[in-house]
Amino acid sequence: MTTSTTTIIEPRSRDADRSQLAILAAARDEFARYGLAGARVDRIAENAKLNKRLIYYYFTSKDDLFLAVLEGAYADIREAEKQLHLTDLEPAQAIRRLTEFTWDYYIAHPEFITLLNSENLHQAKHLTKSERIREMNSPLIQTLGNILERGRSEGIFRGGIDPVQLYISIASLAYFFLSNNYTLSAVFDRNLMTAKAHSERLSHTCDVILGYVLRG
Template sequence: MTDMRSPRRKAPPSQDQASPDKAPPRRRNPVETRRALLDASIAEFAENGLAGARVDAIARRAGVNKQLVYHYYGSKDELFTASLEEVYRHIRTQERELELHALEPVAAMERLVGFSFDYLAEHPEFITLLNDENRMRSAHLKDSRELVDMHSPLVEVIATILERGVQQGVFNERFGPVNLYISIASLSYFFFSNNSTLSAIFNRDMSTPAEVARRRQHVIDLVLHALCSNYQPTG
């Protein structure tokens, strides 16, 4: 005789037995999301500039939904401003860790100039973002109070080094901290921002380790010889 009993039904899986294919999505930490978006946007803007960068591409790089970009940053322009603030924040943080106050004036200035050169060598994205912002006549920098405030501590550090050097008789009094900062930055910046054209003009690869090391020492020597007539490297 045919068994008319209803087939036994399987009990629903408990939470501990839930299929891995249907695991609940992990909730993103807002701090992690912002960090991922900043990293992704810096990379995207460095490669394509503000005009060529795409919000979809930034979201894809960050591994988030496109709507989260607008949720956290409002617009592509606001994200570009945040990216500029972030690259400046990073270099200022690194500068504070140099502990220049603990060094004698000549050694402190050597370390600062060498660091400024090395940072640009290691962070080409800093140069490309700044080049893009300069083409836009600092439209984003002008609206960022944070970026303006970031430079004040560095100028104060340079002023203190200069003052100590003058008091000790190793530096002359011809240079103010702002102009000295501009000179230090530009001597290194031009070499990296124009490396390709310099290589073509002088018919040699200016990006080789030997050329980079030669330029680095030249920049240090140039700044320190301008500050003190009897400069002798401390390293």
């Protein structure tokens, strides 16, 4: 008796790139909707319109695919931040622009929040393995640090501000409100999902951040 095995031949480069992009797009939607635990490779393959074996060929496992999706999500927001050209702005304007951008980006990309929620449930076990994540986040912190130092030297900002702490504050003021929107609306009996509520929140966030960095 002979047994047959199926061999996957690596596609040509252009087809391979197209296939990986399709897999990552389908996987992002799947992980954002169901989380890592609930996501199914069969559904990812179906939505990507590709053979499931190709997913394992390129990404080895569901965990590795999830990490690739997380890295892609961070790469997207970091690339969008570069387009702000923050170093060309006055220090206070740069901080406001980053704050506004972060809010707007989270609104436009709710999958970013749900992907991070899922990774936090797993105690960041995937991101801790990624050198790429640390490399892509370092330039943002360096840029923010330079803006803070420029503002301090011009007498606009107070000194001693940690750029990492500041960025966490900017991100968290948007992230917490949006990721907990339903529960906050229920607890305070106020619809926090309206355009008016979002506008008020952004205004409040900018006031809090700028109130912290500006000299009194």
